[in-house]
Amino acid sequence: MERDARIDQLRQALADFRPGSLFDHEAEEAKAAVRKRALLFLDARARSRHELRGRLLDLEFEEAVVDDVLDDLAGVGLLDDAAFAHEWVRQRHARRGKSSRVLDRELQDKGVDSATRADALEQIDAADEEATARALAEKKARSVRTVPADRAESDKALRRIVGVLARRGFAQGMSLRIARDALDERVAQLS
Known part of the structure; x- marks a missing residue:
């Protein structure tokens, strides 16, 4: 009985089939242009979904087509906010000396959700930040x-050292303490 029902469904599907209905050439051409531009952006550097979506919409592509392409890219693993956030934090902390507070704000600006940001920022602990x-x-x-x-x-030199730390988003109390220590060590070296 069940087998007969499946055969009837297949017969109905064959009867409803129209040549060219399985592949929408116009939609694929529109997606191809968006996909090409998206891949160029991703080739330059990794991006969050929100950031890439904004860039593509700025180029006046249709919103629905952009969303379809982004879904396709996410489906094949080329667009992954968690991987993006993890790598962003790792590189910006190691190479640029950014604090977790600044990195959190940068990821928020890039449209990364709070849970993903928190997960990515876990790789920086208080000891790393202080170092x-x-x-x-x-x-x-x-x-x-x-x-x-x-x-x-002495105050002028101290302000300059604290300024370097403040621009990278380190906490005020920690920055002042570390800046004093660094200045005292330098003065001891020069004496």
Whole structure:
């Protein structure tokens, strides 16, 4: 009985079939143009879905076609927000010395959801963050060439070191403590 029902369904599907109905040439041509541009963007660097969608819509592609292409790219693994966020955090922390707070804001600007951001930021712990801040402070402290002559010069050097850390989003208290340590070490080296 069940077999007969399946055979009837197949007969009906064959009767309803129209040549060319399985492949929509117009839709595929529209998707091809969007796909080509999307792959060029992804070839330059990895991007979040939100970021890539925005770039494609800025080029005035149809929203539905863009969404279809993004779904296709995600389906084959070329568009993955979790992998993007993880790599973004790893590279920007290691190479640029960015704090987790700044990296979180950057990922948020790129449209990455909060759970994915939190997962990616787990790779940075407090010790890593402090070590990065310390390395940046020591590098900036090396630009001090002579022992500060008075309190004003010392404060100026300290502000410059703290500024480097602040621009990368490190916490104020930690930045001030590390900057003082780095400046004290540099002054001891110069003395």
